[in-house]
Amino acid sequence: MIEAINLSKVYPATDHTKEVYALKNVSVKIEKGEFVSVIGLSGAGKSTFLRCINRMNTISEGKMIFNGIDITNYSENQLRDIRKKIGFIFQQFNLVKNISVLNNVLIGRIGYNSVWKNVLGKFSKEDIEKARHYINEVGLIEKIRVRADNLSGGQQQRVAIARAVVQEPDVILADEPMASLDPKLSDVILGLLKKFNYENNITILLNVHVIEYAKKYSTRIIGFNKGEIVFDGKPDELDHHTIEHIYKQDKTELENL
Numbered sequence: 001m002i003e004a005i006n007l008s009k010v011y012p013a014t015d016h017t018k019e020v021y022a023l024k025n026v027s028v029k030i031e032k033g034e035f036v037s038v039i040g041l042s043g044a045g046k047s048t049f050l051r052c053i054n055r056m057n058t059i060s061e062g063k064m065i066f067n068g069i070d071i072t073n074y075s076e077n078q079l080r081d082i083r084k085k086i087g088f089i090f091q092q093f094n095l096v097k098n099i100s101v102l103n104n105v106l107i108g109r110i111g112y113n114s115v116w117k118n119v120l121g122k123f124s125k126e127d128i129e130k131a132r133h134y135i136n137e138v139g140l141i142e143k144i145r146v147r148a149d150n151l152s153g154g155q156q157q158r159v160a161i162a163r164a165v166v167q168e169p170d171v172i173l174a175d176e177p178m179a180s181l182d183p184k185l186s187d188v189i190l191g192l193l194k195k196f197n198y199e200n201n202i203t204i205l206l207n208v209h210v211i212e213y214a215k216k217y218s219t220r221i222i223g224f225n226k227g228e229i230v231f232d233g234k235p236d237e238l239d240h241h242t243i244e245h246i247y248k249q250d251k252t253e254l255e256n257l
């Protein structure tokens, strides 16, 4: 359902920076229902890869195919329908702070409504029912009327998960969703992603720094090094040797960090 074909991403040079080859010739296919963890050093290209899938990034070379459709050169307008089917979860939650949990989750339904309904903030009974359902699933029904900025970080991230799932997406892209949280909350967040992966057959792509989590939750691990895929296999194939290979770094690069 997601296929990158010889995909490259170059961030152009600016007045203060050189151009960056963030992804180089990446070819990979991800099937419906997989739980894929993407690992690699800081700067390896993990976020860039996720952002090419929903085309938050433009693509420099190669192709991105989503559900059989070549979206490489899709316009923002054309992307609207595609993005309905792609949930995104960020490290910093990205909720609207001054509105309730319910209204934040309803944002996940916007792609299904007409513009005028969205402008008026009108949601159907079905939309509200769906939102309530997933707020309950993430254990926050008691907080449904609470403003997002009155929640803890872990609770905010659970709202973000409900907002992604209420989209009824084919895939959720999660870019280090636990990185701003207490380690013991990581299992709560990843456990919820696993549950929706399993129960709703939502494909999960998770960028993660902690290898233990990648091994515990995923069915497949992809390792990036300097914009290239250097490992693609099952969690139990990830041994010391392959881990070293994925996390290999030159001294000069360290000096540039």
Ligand SMILES: Nc1ncnc2c1ncn2[C@@H]1O[C@H](COP(=O)(O)OP(=O)(O)OP(=O)(O)O)[C@@H](O)[C@H]1O
Residues within 6 Å of the ligand: 011, 012, 020, 021, 022, 040, 041, 042, 043, 044, 045, 046, 047, 048, 049
């Ligand atoms: N908007 C941008 N403009 C220019 N360069 C960028 C931009 N975003 C990322 N880069 C560069 O592209 C490379 C890959 O970055 P990316 O954010 O994809 O890495 P990452 O694997 O997600 O790292 P991290 O683990 O730190 O989140 C890095 O060299 C980074 O500096």
Ligand SMILES: [Mg+2]
Residues within 6 Å of the ligand: 046, 047, 048, 175, 207
């Ligand atoms: Mg990143």
